[in-house]
Amino acid sequence: MAPSxxxxxxxxxxxxxxxxxxxAVRGYLAAMLGRPDLADDLAQEVLCRAWQARGRYREQGNxxxxxxxxxxxxxxxxxxxxxxxxxxxxxxxQAMEPADDLAEPGENLVREEAVRELASALETLSPAQxxxxxxxxxxxxxxxxxxxxxxxxxxxxxSHCHRGLAALRKLLVKSxx
Amino acid sequence: xxxxxxxxERQMEQATAPAERPGGPMDEETAxxxxxxxxxxxxLEAAQPSAGLARPMPHASPPPARSRWSLPKxxxxxxxxxxxxxxxxxxxxxxxxxxxxxxxGQVAGVEPRQSAPxxxxxxxxxxxxxxxxxxxxxxxxxxxxxxVMSVREDRLGLAGAASSVEYGLQQLEKDIxxxxx
Numbered sequence: 001m002a003p004s005x006x007x008x009x010x011x012x013x014x015x016x017x018x019x020x021x022x023x024a025v026r027g028y029l030a031a032m033l034g035r036p037d038l039a040d041d042l043a044q045e046v047l048c049r050a051w052q053a054r055g056r057y058r059e060q061g062n063x064x065x066x067x068x069x070x071x072x073x074x075x076x077x078x079x080x081x082x083x084x085x086x087x088x089x090x091x092x093x094q095a096m097e098p099a100d101d102l103a104e105p106g107e108n109l110v111r112e113e114a115v116r117e118l119a120s121a122l123e124t125l126s127p128a129q130x131x132x133x134x135x136x137x138x139x140x141x142x143x144x145x146x147x148x149x150x151x152x153x154x155x156x157x158x159s160h161c162h163r164g165l166a167a168l169r170k171l172l173v174k175s176x177x
Numbered sequence: 178x179x180x181x182x183x184x185x186e187r188q189m190e191q192a193t194a195p196a197e198r199p200g201g202p203m204d205e206e207t208a209x210x211x212x213x214x215x216x217x218x219x220x221l222e223a224a225q226p227s228a229g230l231a232r233p234m235p236h237a238s239p240p241p242a243r244s245r246w247s248l249p250k251x252x253x254x255x256x257x258x259x260x261x262x263x264x265x266x267x268x269x270x271x272x273x274x275x276x277x278x279x280x281x282g283q284v285a286g287v288e289p290r291q292s293a294p295x296x297x298x299x300x301x302x303x304x305x306x307x308x309x310x311x312x313x314x315x316x317x318x319x320x321x322x323x324x325v326m327s328v329r330e331d332r333l334g335l336a337g338a339a340s341s342v343e344y345g346l347q348q349l350e351k352d353i354x355x356x357x358x
Contacts, residue, residue, distance in 0.1 A: 031225070110223065111223065114220055114224040118224040121220060133193075143186055143189060158189055161189045161193065162185065165214060168217050172220070
């Protein structure tokens with residue numbers, strides 16, 4: 001392939017990753033870590049790492065799975081670090097020092113309520129259940145792909161998914177009734 | 178794949194199917210799990226509205242290539258700088274002392290001035306500030322001219338040393354600017 005053609009393809013690849021898959025990667029990281037501010041930085045890190053190893057991606061082909069695999073590894077590494085740190089997220093800082101926000105106050109209230117509910121829902125899940133459900137949600141990956149990313153047998157991934165959904169049903173579906 | 182696991186996989190795929198692609202008819206257990214999945218998805222969307230949108234990433238350009246500064250290149254530059262500094266130092270060290278009263282400040286054929294007056298003058302008065310008895314004005318002018326020349330040459334030597342270091346720094350800056358980072 002000619003260099004200019006390859007350069008154009010690389011730029012297109014990078015644009016697709018950022019535009020199509022970037023929000024999902026960021027969402028996955030934010031849900032895994034509970035830190036939207038950190039998720040932004042890590043999403044950039046994911047794209048940079050994916051870019052540096054894009055030769056490996058060309059062998060695999062599935063961009064979303066490739067990016068989420070890197071995101072999952074980064075989230076696990078940072079999750080271990082965060083367990084040893086005491087940090088305040090953006091929401092907690094804004095609660096202490098209200099800043100200007102473009103959203104309407106009503107939207108903010110709804111969102112804050114959703115953030116609290118999501119946090120309590122994620123707390124009911126084990127880390128493995130959280131990974132399976134979030135990889136399934138953001139990546140729309142098959143359970144075989146999820147098991148490969150997590151490095152566990154397919155049966156284990158399915159079991160985590162079933163138990164996680166059962167825990168969510170207990171919390172979310174019952175509370176609606 | 179054994180049968181129970183195939184059934185569990187099908188059940189999980191149906192329960193976690195996206196809302197726009199429902200997994201078809203399902204039993205009560207699967208439907209209730211699917212309900213929990215939908216509620217979970219709505220929570221994720223409400224809490225992180227940007228995650229579901231095609232919002233561009235903050236920096237939509239490929240990361241820059243890594244710096245091409247290699248260790249040998251840096252070492253070569255540092256060595257050339259050291260050589261330039263050493264040469265400049267040597268040039269400076271070979272220049273005569275700027276002290277006009279010192280031995281290098283003497284003119285051939287001219288008697289050196291006495292460091293202390295023999296007629297009992299106060300030692301706090303520098304001898305070269307006033308004319309000694311029997312010294313001619315020409316000799317004093319020659320001594321002063323020699324001292325001025327010596328100081329000027331020394332200053333030129335220092336300027337050369339400084340220009341060598343400055344040249345090395347300019348080369349380093351030019352290399353850094355020219356190399357694609």
